[in-house]
Amino acid sequence: MGKLLIVGTVAFDEIETPFGKTGKILGGAATFIGLAASQFDVDSAIISIVGEDMEQEYLDLLANKGIDLSGLEIVKGGKTFYWKGKYHNDLNSRDTLVTELNTLADFNPVVPDHFKDADVVMLGNLHPSTQMSVIDQMEKRPKLIILDTMNFWMDNALPELKDVIKYIDVITINDEEARQLTNEYSLVKAAEKIQDMGPKFVVIKKGEHGALLFHEEKVFFAPALPLEEVFDPTGAGDTFAGGFAGYIAATGNTSFNSLKNGVIHGSNLASFSVERFGTERMQDLERDEVNKRLHQFKTLTQFDIELK
Template identity: 25%
Template sequence: MDVVTFGETMVLFTPESTGMMRYAHTYTRKFGGSETNFAIGLARLGHSVGWISRVGDDELGKAMLSFVRGEGVDTSCVRLDPDAPTGIYFKEIRKANEVNVYYYRKGSAASRMTPADLDEAYLAQARYLFVSGITPALSETCREMVFAAIRMAKANGLKVVFDPNLRKKLWTEEQARETLLAIAAQSDIILPGAAEGEFLFGDNDLEQLGQRFLDLGAKIVVLKLGEKGAHYFTPEENLYVPGFPVEQVVDPVGAGDGFAAGFISGLLDGLSLAESVKRANAVGAIVTMVNGDVEGLPDRSDLQRFMEQPDEEVMR
């Protein structure tokens, strides 16, 4: 197993029409969640990845399990919860590049996860543990699960990869800042957005942000800069890696998860940090051009074609 991750994935309903959702009458059903977006991204690039979670013992939960399993992700540690529903969210596309997301996840099966949902022997098979900052915001037991998973990972020699994935709607800013910094302090690789770095440290200087994360103990920090690309930092070096231009962004949701998948894929393939960040930028760009959280995630041939195209072709 290359990577293990855990967290909530929900059923996604998207109106078939654009504009305000109040006028929508028909919807498409998909699935989305930071950790499974990431896991599916890695699986499509040929890596082995497992996902730990709970879903409702309902038709939507069973459909989700079938979908994630069908994408090549191991779901053997996902539990069906007979006492809580599968979470739901709606994605309102007002117009191109203007997307609103509405969550209906309170009391969901995944919010009831605890450290008991972890199997240390299962984790020990992997090389990396991927942690999202969304999971500890779901409930106190989910927060406990995050730190328990990190302890197990460290005890078994896994590298901890952390994407802060700040969701202010889920908790207070004080709770978010305290918890995300505590997780970052125990992570080997941190993948924050520049805005998340500013939220955590009150600073928008990229060099300073990179150093602040390194000072917490991380070995690698990659600051995501959206369409501009990313800037990585290690104790020995730092480098800006430009992004891939995209003329028309259709749906930006899930691009950060694709970025994380591309970056870890590069590390697993033995690429340099600069090449791994370049791959991450490419996957993130591809995701933005397709409606849906995972629908745009590329396989290796798609990724290679995209990265080899001249800029004027990439933008189309």
């Protein structure tokens, strides 16, 4: 059982889709990552910050999944990071209606002593300097450091982002962001350029179109499972990352073949996440359901052409 250290937001989300709207519900990158990773035999911890308004039942939910919360700071009198968004009809794009940083504005992650030797570090989408400060606190080089980021940091903290990605092993990024970071339209060329910046592995997320894993000259593709209904895409990317990181931490294997399996597991878990609002589907997800859907993934992509 490997140790997985997760850094990211634990937040309130308020979501509107064509299918309905929520009140303030549990959200945040670290939340989705942690829930997905809990599908594997890992010893995981979340480092984050919330306000006093964070509901105890949400924290209990994470703790009951075996997630160590000793690195989760609760700020007295503070308010939790809050995001409100509305999805367009095709669910492929959304408008952010409200972003309140609240306590997140003063987030200085402190790695608990017993996780300074984590095997895998999953850096959720945060300011690159915040991500860097976590790497600096590790006592030994983790087997794998995975970093997620977004276009906001490319626009507002590019030098810091370029600095931190020198030190990581895997970057997860969406297709438009990969293009923005490299000025290359071809994802093959973009992934090459990103590897030159540091990460040995580049995962390019294409939402409903799946994900690509690049390493040296090799490329692997994990489709998204075609679904009858996508209900709420919020957290799908983080669920993907959590499944990926959780699988690697559980196996301790950082080979390309293992990372291939990781992206399949990540895609598999993300296909559940989008079936309900927020974390609802992930809260009680059974391993039997997960294994059953893995079979669908295999059927979806495996073929038997005799090669000459």
